[in-house]
Amino acid sequence: MPGAGKTTLGRALATAFELPFRDLDEEIVRSEGRSVADVFQADGEEYFRRREAEVLRVLLAQQPRLVLATGGGTPCFHNNLELLLETGLTLYLAVPVPELVRRLQHAAAARPLLARLPDAAALEARLSETLAYRQRFYDRAPLRCAAPTCTVEAVQHLLATYQASA
Ligand SMILES: Nc1ncnc2c1ncn2[C@@H]1O[C@H](COP(=O)(O)OP(=O)(O)OP(=O)(O)O)[C@@H](O)[C@H]1O
Numbered sequence: 001m002p003g004a005g006k007t008t009l010g011r012a013l014a015t016a017f018e019l020p021f022r023d024l025d026e027e028i029v030r031s032e033g034r035s036v037a038d039v040f041q042a043d044g045e046e047y048f049r050r051r052e053a054e055v056l057r058v059l060l061a062q063q064p065r066l067v068l069a070t071g072g073g074t075p076c077f078h079n080n081l082e083l084l085l086e087t088g089l090t091l092y093l094a095v096p097v098p099e100l101v102r103r104l105q106h107a108a109a110a111r112p113l114l115a116r117l118p119d120a121a122a123l124e125a126r127l128s129e130t131l132a133y134r135q136r137f138y139d140r141a142p143l144r145c146a147a148p149t150c151t152v153e154a155v156q157h158l159l160a161t162y163q164a165s166a
Pocket residue numbers: 001002003004005006007008009069071072103148150
């Protein structure tokens with residue numbers, strides 16, 4: 001979900017595993033030469049999702065060994081989840097909606113899907129609706145860690161257990 005900690009944990013995991021880190025939103029921004037908000041505003045979500053799927057495919061083809069922070073919506077469009085499940089090991093950061101609200105309430109305006117909401121209650125309602133729809137996608141990740149224990153050490157432990165059972 002937005003604000004779940006993908007970038008923070010992703011960077012730390014990349015350092016721990018000595019892998020390059022990439023953030024899919026940043027790759028889209030670089031490829032488009034404009035911000036995510038500008039893409040949404042000028043060309044709409046459908047265009048953004050198309051570009052997101054294309055940039056994801058180009059990135060994975062160019063750089064198959066990496067830690068990638070996706071966007072919150074990435075697994076829910078254009079069979080991106082199937083691609084991620086086939087080509088890598090996916091981790092879902094499960095963060096309760098009230099905690100997401102705390103993290104995002106002062107940063108929602110810059111986010112196209114969370115902008116123009118009147119207050120924290122409206123933000124909470126929007127995030128709850130979004131998560132209710134997305135949960136079915138997120139739950140297909142083979143690895144899951146729940147806040148507040150989404151640490152590098154917790155993920156290393158999850159990985160060791162996963163690899164031992166594979
Ligand atoms: N484990 C954590 N505990 C508490 N706060 C955290 C944690 N991880 C990240 N944060 C804070 O939550 C906010 C969002 O973190 P981050 O940018 O890593 O999330 P994200 O999933 O990448 O968000 P985005 O939707 O912007 O891509 C930041 O203010 C960050 O400092």
